[in-house]
Amino acid sequence: MTHSNSVRLGFVVIVAVVSANAQSADSASREAPLPALQRGSAVVSSYEQRQIAASFVQERLAVWQERLRLKDWQISIVMARRSDLKPKTLGATHWDKDKKCASISVLDPSDYNLSFRDILNDLELTIVHELVHLDLAALPRSEASRSNEEHAVNKLADALLALDRQR
Numbered sequence: 001m002t003h004s005n006s007v008r009l010g011f012v013v014i015v016a017v018v019s020a021n022a023q024s025a026d027s028a029s030r031e032a033p034l035p036a037l038q039r040g041s042a043v044v045s046s047y048e049q050r051q052i053a054a055s056f057v058q059e060r061l062a063v064w065q066e067r068l069r070l071k072d073w074q075i076s077i078v079m080a081r082r083s084d085l086k087p088k089t090l091g092a093t094h095w096d097k098d099k100k101c102a103s104i105s106v107l108d109p110s111d112y113n114l115s116f117r118d119i120l121n122d123l124e125l126t127i128v129h130e131l132v133h134l135d136l137a138a139l140p141r142s143e144a145s146r147s148n149e150e151h152a153v154n155k156l157a158d159a160l161l162a163l164d165r166q167r
């Protein structure tokens with residue numbers, strides 16, 4: 001996943017000049033330490049795990065898009081390898097709020113060292129996290145507001161999933 005729409009790295013001026021969509025295109029990551037190593041029992045092959053995970057994330061995306069009233073967004077999910085994501089991140093989103101389209105990158109199951117059940121739980125957390133970013137996409141963003149936004153998004157996503165899993 002490239003960061004062509006990103007406004008990090010001091011390219012703000014260049015992006016604003018060359019892109020008519022610079023105001024609406026943006027990105028965010030889910031920054032978190034990689035969950036601690038656990039010896040999960042590998043009952044299915046990594047190919048099968050990826051297939052199961054791919055349909056799981058589509059299903060959970062549909063559920064959370066409905067719950068968060070984001071059905072008017074076109075959202076795609078990509079399985080990204082660790083090397084495709086920024087260091088210390090487990091997911092990323094690039095979006096265009098005017099076009100209401102977004103691409104969410106989630107970490108490929110083969111790059112997790114967790115049991116498969118825990119991998120699925122973490123993939124769902126990434127999806128909820130990135131969707132909360134989309135809910136906030138209408139708010140003004142700046143380099144200074146990013147870490148506060150990240151903190152708020154982490155808390156909201158954790159709370160939403162905790163409520164969901166209580167049932």
Ligand SMILES: [Zn+2]
Nearest residue numbers: 028029030031
């Ligand atoms: Zn984030």
